[in-house]
Amino acid sequence: MRRIFLLSSFLTLFVIGSSAQWKPVGDKIKTEWASRIDVINVLPEYPRPIMERSDWKNLNGLWNYAIIDKGKRIPPRFDGEILVPFAVESSLSGVGKRVNENQELVYQRTFEVPSAWKGKQVLLHFGAVDWKTDVWVNGVKVGSHTGGFTPFSFDITEALSVKGTNNLVVKVWDPTDKGPQPRGKQISKPHGIWYTPVSGIWQTVWLEPVAGKHIEHLRITPDIDNNLLIVKAELSTDALSGLVEVGVYDGDHLVAIGKSVNAEAVEIAMPEDSKLWSPESPFLYTLKVVLKNDGKVVDKVDSYAAMRKYSTRRDTDGIVRLELNNKPLFQFGPLDQGWWPDGLYTAPTDEALLYDVQKTKEFGFNMIRKHIKVEPARWYMHCDRLGIIVWQDMPSGDHSPEWQSRKYFDGIEMKRSAESEAYYRKEWKEIMDCLYSYPCIGTWVPFNEAWGQFKTSEIAEWTKQHDPTRLVNPASGGNHYTCGDMLDLHNYPEPEMYLYDAQRVTVLGEYGGIGLVLKEHLWEPNRNWGYIQFNSSKEATDEYVKYADMLYKLIDKGLSAAVYTQTTDVEVEVNGLMTYDRKVIKLDKQRVKDVNTRICNALK
Numbered sequence: 001m002r003r004i005f006l007l008s009s010f011l012t013l014f015v016i017g018s019s020a021q022w023k024p025v026g027d028k029i030k031t032e033w034a035s036r037i038d039v040i041n042v043l044p045e046y047p048r049p050i051m052e053r054s055d056w057k058n059l060n061g062l063w064n065y066a067i068i069d070k071g072k073r074i075p076p077r078f079d080g081e082i083l084v085p086f087a088v089e090s091s092l093s094g095v096g097k098r099v100n101e102n103q104e105l106v107y108q109r110t111f112e113v114p115s116a117w118k119g120k121q122v123l124l125h126f127g128a129v130d131w132k133t134d135v136w137v138n139g140v141k142v143g144s145h146t147g148g149f150t151p152f153s154f155d156i157t158e159a160l161s162v163k164g165t166n167n168l169v170v171k172v173w174d175p176t177d178k179g180p181q182p183r184g185k186q187i188s189k190p191h192g193i194w195y196t197p198v199s200g201i202w203q204t205v206w207l208e209p210v211a212g213k214h215i216e217h218l219r220i221t222p223d224i225d226n227n228l229l230i231v232k233a234e235l236s237t238d239a240l241s242g243l244v245e246v247g248v249y250d251g252d253h254l255v256a257i258g259k260s261v262n263a264e265a266v267e268i269a270m271p272e273d274s275k276l277w278s279p280e281s282p283f284l285y286t287l288k289v290v291l292k293n294d295g296k297v298v299d300k301v302d303s304y305a306a307m308r309k310y311s312t313r314r315d316t317d318g319i320v321r322l323e324l325n326n327k328p329l330f331q332f333g334p335l336d337q338g339w340w341p342d343g344l345y346t347a348p349t350d351e352a353l354l355y356d357v358q359k360t361k362e363f364g365f366n367m368i369r370k371h372i373k374v375e376p377a378r379w380y381m382h383c384d385r386l387g388i389i390v391w392q393d394m395p396s397g398d399h400s401p402e403w404q405s406r407k408y409f410d411g412i413e414m415k416r417s418a419e420s421e422a423y424y425r426k427e428w429k430e431i432m433d434c435l436y437s438y439p440c441i442g443t444w445v446p447f448n449e450a451w452g453q454f455k456t457s458e459i460a461e462w463t464k465q466h467d468p469t470r471l472v473n474p475a476s477g478g479n480h481y482t483c484g485d486m487l488d489l490h491n492y493p494e495p496e497m498y499l500y501d502a503q504r505v506t507v508l509g510e511y512g513g514i515g516l517v518l519k520e521h522l523w524e525p526n527r528n529w530g531y532i533q534f535n536s537s538k539e540a541t542d543e544y545v546k547y548a549d550m551l552y553k554l555i556d557k558g559l560s561a562a563v564y565t566q567t568t569d570v571e572v573e574v575n576g577l578m579t580y581d582r583k584v585i586k587l588d589k590q591r592v593k594d595v596n597t598r599i600c601n602a603l604k
């Protein structure tokens with residue numbers, strides 16, 4: 001007992017000592033949430049809210065790390081500690097170092113498997129790691145993954161020690177802009193609209209016990225026209241003949257139930273008076289999904305769903321409009337890049353992650369365009385709960401913009417290598433699959449402004465076939481082709497509709513960019529820019545309202561949605577509604593809300 005007590009005391013002192021050593025690095029601005037980070041309880045919230053189990057273990061916290069030459073062996077000694085899940089380049093990692101294309105990043109930590117998990121399969125989950133990941137447990141290779149924006153998992157059961165401590169090693173290679181992979185706005189030498197690289201683990205790492213026969217994924221599809229909710233439970237191989245039962249709840253009240261076997265989708269007849277989800281009333285049903293084998297429950301997960309429909313229809317004036325639940329809705333929201341001065345891709349806390357969505361709602365918007373980045377799953381949950389429609393971009397990569405012309409272009413498009421195209425298709429499919437069940441996703445955006453744009457018509461059609469329940473915006477502000485559901489224009493700074501499509505929805509995917517410098521809240525004090533700059537909040541707000549009035553007049557002429565640049569300042573960009581550190585709302589919030597509400601209600 002004395003030996004156990006001494007060992008326990010040593011481990012406690014070790015954790016306290018390590019915690020005391022960690023601190024954010026660098027002299028850049030930080031958010032108020034940075035000071036609230038607890039290194040032994042980092043981002044403790046359940047990371048997969050669309051399919052939740054009660055039992056799991058969070059592996060976030062202090063890990064050992066080393067930066068090594070690419071291809072070299074795992075080192076016997078490490079360079080120091082890194083706070084997972086913050087990218088190595090970030091302040092909150094406690095490291096703040098760059099990793100180039102000739103280097104690799106190695107992580108190491110130990111963990112114990114709870115005794116209550118005996119007899120279970122143990123899954124190791126990564127929310128996202130940028131970019132190529134290799135993983136070992138106790139020296140046993142358990143898996144590899146490529147892609148910087150999507151979750152992945154490995155069954156590590158056979159590699160685990162029967163009892164005691166397990167050793168986990170993760171090796172990551174990220175070429176940033178020296179490779180053809182999707183990377184968004186990361187670049188080796190940040191400037192202008194291009195930002196600091198994000199390498200390695202940047203979302204939660206966690207363990208989960210499951211039975212041999214278990215639910216692997218849920219694909220939830222509402223059908224409001226036929227009053228159905230369709231739940232496809234993707235099952236482990238040996239569970240395909242099991243019984244899947246789905247209960248739908250309004251609070252604690254069971255409103256509908258459905259069952260299936262042989263891996264068939266569960267079709268649930270919903271009440272005729274089902275509550276519809278919308279920005280004004282973002283109602284979510286609770287789902288309880290159970291897998292049974294020989295009459296016994298072998299797995300169960302909690303989820304949620306919304307009854308809602310995204311579509312288009314021609315109005316009485318012949319204009320093709322966006323519709324939500326078969327009613328016209330002008331969709332209006334900010335360009336949201338999801339960057340943080342202290343965590344880069346990773347918000348310091350879940351409260352911080354929620355903050356931007358809350359403010360967007362308070363500004364009177366009903367939509368967000370998530371710009372060439374994919375967020376952690378909880379961000380989409382926050383949008384679901386608050387009632388924000390999301391246009392989800394595919395993170396760009398490979399070629400720089402290759403413009404053809406502003407008119408419709410039916411000639412030869414740029415070519416990507418077979419390797420580059422394979423990376424694109426793999427990750428875009430993974431993004432659509434992992435986000436499919438979140439009700440807020442209304443539009444998929446495969447390309448932005450000709451950045452790596454290729455095979456536009458084919459990609460738009462493939463996207464639509466993969467998910468016919470959403471709209472497809474084939475190329476936001478890019479080379480325009482007559483495909484998908486939208487023609488998307490970009491114009492800075494004023495809103496302008498210089499093209500119109502009588503067969504599809506016409507939208508303004510970017511405009512604005514009104515800059516305002518607040519000296520105490522700058523990423524770089526001597527380097528900043530906006531598309532147009534003003535010297536006071538009143539001047540910037542006046543310009544915003546002027547643009548909003550111009551935008552409102554375009555609605556009768558055929559405009560059906562718009563995106564204002566942007567939610568926050570980002571690095572040297574100073575054209576946000578808020579500062580990069582989120583400490584100051586730069587424009588008059590009430591005036592912005594009043595004009596935004598008028599625009600969002602324009603077609604009602």
